[in-house]
Amino acid sequence: MIKTLICAVTLALMCATGAQAEDNRAKVTVVFDQALPNVPGKSMKGVLVEYAPGGASPAHVHAKSAVIYATVLEGAIRSKVNDKxxxxxxxxENWVELPGDHHAVSANASKNEPARLLAVFVVDTGETELTIFED
Incomplete structure (x- = not known):
């Protein structure tokens, strides 16, 4: 059921268009938030990240409990996690971020085309701040 939900949300996101923040930072939208019935205290949250051409997110970390599976839906994303x-x-294409990982670079690889990714978080249900920016 969860896999079906992820596929349905991903398909809907691939068909959608989005506006970007005025300062060229990525636009971030929580698109689903579901408690995991077989894992008490944990939730799965889907976050759509939309980058304008040349857009980026500041360096950041995520909620201490977060395990993240990120998939690029459109365009190309430059990413640097920890010392990799x-x-x-x-x-x-996709990547995984584990609790405590430092995301130093998260940016649209193109100056001309938009880019989007879906980040699926498995996180403590009580976590409200998913991303903590360094700016």
Whole structure:
């Protein structure tokens, strides 16, 4: 059921268009929030991240309990987590972030085309601040 929910949300997001923040930061929208019935105290939250051409997010960490599976839906995203080398992910590619990971680079790889990703968080149900920016 959860896999079906993720597929349905991903398909809907791929068809949607979105506006960007005026300061060229990524627009972030929680698109689903579901308690996990077989894992008491945990929830799955889907977050759509939309980048304008040349857009980016400041360096950040996530909620202490968060395990994140991020999939690029459109365009290409430059990402650098911890001391790993920066990598560009294209539509259909993904990565995982674990509790305590530092996301130093998160940016649209293109100056001309938008980019979008879906980040699926498994997090303590009580967590309200999913991303803590360094700016």
């Amino acid at each position: 080398p920066e990598k560009t992910y294209h539509a259909g």
